[in-house]
Amino acid sequence: MLGLNRKDLILFLIVVGLVVFAPFILNPFPEDSGLARFNAGYPDLMQRFVIFGIFAIGFNILFGLTGYLSFGHAAFLGIGSYAGVWMMKLLTVNIVPAIIASIVVAGVFSLVIGFICLRRSGIYFSILTLAFAQMAFALAYSVLTPITAGESGLQLSLNDPRILEAGGGSSIPAANFFGLTMRDGFEWALGGWVFTFNFGYYFCALLMLVAFYVSIRIFRSPFGMMLRAVKSNQQRMNYTGLNPKPYTLAAFVISGMYAGLAGGLMVAVDPLAGADRMFWTASGEVVLMTILGGAGTLIGPVLGAGMIKYFENIFSRLNERDLNALYDFLPDGLQGVAVSVSQMFVGDGWLLTLGLMFMLVVIFLPGGLVEGGQRVSRLFRRRKKTKTDDPEHHPQPSPHVGE
Amino acid sequence: MGILEVKDVNKRFGGLQALGDVNLSIAENSVHAIIGPNGAGKSTLLNCLVGKLIPDTGSVMFDGQSVLGRKPYEINQMGISRVFQTPEIFGDLTVFENVLIPCFAKRDGAFRMHAYEPMLAERDLVAEAEAMLDEVDMLAKRDMLASYLSRGDKRRLEMAMCLVQQPKLLLLDEPTAGMSRADTNNTIDLLKQINAKRDITMVIIEHDMHVVFSLAQRITVLAQGSPLVEDAPERIKGHPKVQEAYLGHAA
Structure with missing residues (x-):
């Protein structure tokens, strides 16, 4: 079905399920319990999960398949955002032109930047992309202020032309998709729980599913095979009559367009674009997401993006009271100790938690969270079937890409 | 001449x-x-x-x-195809994919973005690659990762990759x-x-x-x-x- 093999289809359906039921899955604790602070099922964060999921999926097409580590991908995110806001200023607050423009503009920029950066590989490629991203950041802050609005960030205003829109009105119209307002939604109280369904989230989620589906198809296509060949052995590729460069450039542009889409969605749900979106830490973040989840796997980047955004938004807000609620089941003395130890890792210390986790994953699970999942499932499978060693003593058939 | x-x-x-x-x-x-x-x-x-x-x-x-x-x-x-002193193969790809790539390269020369997997079967590339693997006696190892092959097998694979292009x-x-x-x-x-x-x-x-x-x-x-x-x-x-x-x- 859908041109996917059985394994990919199951994976895709699982992701569809997770995304559709995210408002439930991310809200496991009742509203009035002390643990409600661990809930992540509010629209703003859910949108961020899927948007950064798209960003990481796209990054993984470049890094996971061809092995080229771009350290300036946030530039395309920022460029996409600016293009999106400009469309909303000039044409209409309907988000369709904004999203199309952000993809196209980011694609054009990545074509130019990729063409230059791909003259080098390895660390030099990374440095070149980093240089471009920092240039974009600096320009957006200074010289290009008329286009980017510099420090204050580019936002909608009442005086925008919006030529496709019926004029008038005394307030800035809200971003919408043919009338469906992005920030609209409804809440559903069920027992002690309150589940929020937000239109903006579902719109982004739908596009993430499309992006995810396209990435599966790219991974499985002959084109994806060529990209893996680029990573594996460029010398052999050259002597097989294939010029690796167009393949890498195509991957670069595709992942740039994914980043543009993510940038466009960011302004679709919140019409504001700032230069800090292009800062190098933002580029580094997507690298972390991809590696944490598992570079070169299909689902890894999405998991990594979710994980990092969860930590960034939930752990950073926890305080002593939340921890006391978490360790409520412990005896008093122990509770005090547990809370004071945990306190180092939450609040402002969330980066410490993230850093330690990243270290642990890179050292013990080089394949990221996906490898962790595979090891656990293999453990269960081994219990069922005992001896399967083949007599010829070949290495175990290792997992291929994207499992 | x-x-x-x-x-x-x-x-x-x-x-x-x-x-x-x-x-x-x-x-x-x-x-x-x-x-x-x-x-x-x-x-x-x-x-x-x-x-x-x-x-x-x-x-x-x-x-x-x-x-x-x-x-x-x-x-x-x-x-002109070349076999190297140390076998140059695509180590992260399966044996089959290693032979499939030169099949593609021969047919389409320069860059083409082949987007659909079913195309492979349509164009007989799968059969062609498998026939080549059979000729060098490696069809049994079709789905193994190439980097796991022994040195001798890597060499055979490399030759298969060169020969399938009919240089x-x-x-x-x-x-x-x-x-x-x-x-x-x-x-x-x-x-x-x-x-x-x-x-x-x-x-x-x-x-x-x-x-x-x-x-x-x-x-x-x-x-x-x-x-x-x-x-x-x-x-x-x-x-x-x-x-x-x-x-x-x-x-």
Whole structure:
């Protein structure tokens, strides 16, 4: 079905399920319990999960398949955002032109930047992309202020032309998709729980599913095979009559367009674009997401993006009271100790938690969270079937890409 | 007029004359060996043929066209494939995919973004790749990752990747280096088989005289960057100049 093999289809359906039921899955604790602070099922964060999921999926097409580590991908995110806001200023607050423009503009920029950066590989490629991203950041802050609005960030205003829109009105119209307002939604109280369904989230989620589906198809296509060949052995590729460069450039542009889409969605749900979106830490973040989840796997980047955004938004807000609620089941003395130890890792210390986790994953699970999942499932499978060693003593058939 | 004509090729690396006035004519569908002591310029010559190095002077004509100034992938598209000293394969890909890629490259030459997997079957590429694997006796290892193969198998795979492109000229850079005697003999048999079955010209660079004398129809001896002798194998063996180059004056 859908041109996917059985394994990919199951994976895709699982992701569809997770995304559709995210408002439930991310809200496991009742509203009035002390643990409600661990809930992540509010629209703003859910949108961020899927948007950064798209960003990481796209990054993984470049890094996971061809092995080229771009350290300036946030530039395309920022460029996409600016293009999106400009469309909303000039044409209409309907988000369709904004999203199309952000993809196209980011694609054009990545074509130019990729063409230059791909003259080098390895660390030099990374440095070149980093240089471009920092240039974009600096320009957006200074010289290009008329286009980017510099420090204050580019936002909608009442005086925008919006030529496709019926004029008038005394307030800035809200971003919408043919009338469906992005920030609209409804809440559903069920027992002690309150589940929020937000239109903006579902719109982004739908596009993430499309992006995810396209990435599966790219991974499985002959084109994806060529990209893996680029990573594996460029010398052999050259002597097989294939010029690796167009393949890498195509991957670069595709992942740039994914980043543009993510940038466009960011302004679709919140019409504001700032230069800090292009800062190098933002580029580094997507690298972390991809590696944490598992570079070169299909689902890894999405998991990594979710994980990092969860930590960034939930752990950073926890305080002593939340921890006391978490360790409520412990005896008093122990509770005090547990809370004071945990306190180092939450609040402002969330980066410490993230850093330690990243270290642990890179050292013990080089394949990221996906490898962790595979090891656990293999453990269960081994219990069922005992001896399967083949007599010829070949290495175990290792997992291929994207499992 | 041979399929490959090398005329007055010179190559210098700083003060070192790596190749000096090399002239070579390789007849179509022959097996031609190039031998010589270490540092004789064998690999440099090979690199000049495939576009990795550009000679300072001279010309290299393949099938009536100059190869000079062309990129390695363009030269490959002209019909020259190369087997490396250490097998160059796609280690992260399966054995099958390793052969599939050259199938594609042969059909479509330069960049094309093939988006759909079913296309493979439509265009018989799967059957073609599998037939090739069968020919080199590796169909059983179809889905293994290529990096897990033994050295001998990697070599067979590399040859399969070259042969599936149906090149007119196959360059082999020490195809049996580092192999056991049994693997070496297997490789010799494979090459003989290939040569008998197809219209293919082979140029072999080799140290192992056993391989050279069981395969080559003609041998060129290089010494210090210049061809010393070119002759049939039986006459090379006892040639005084060859013995001198390999063993020094005392011999």
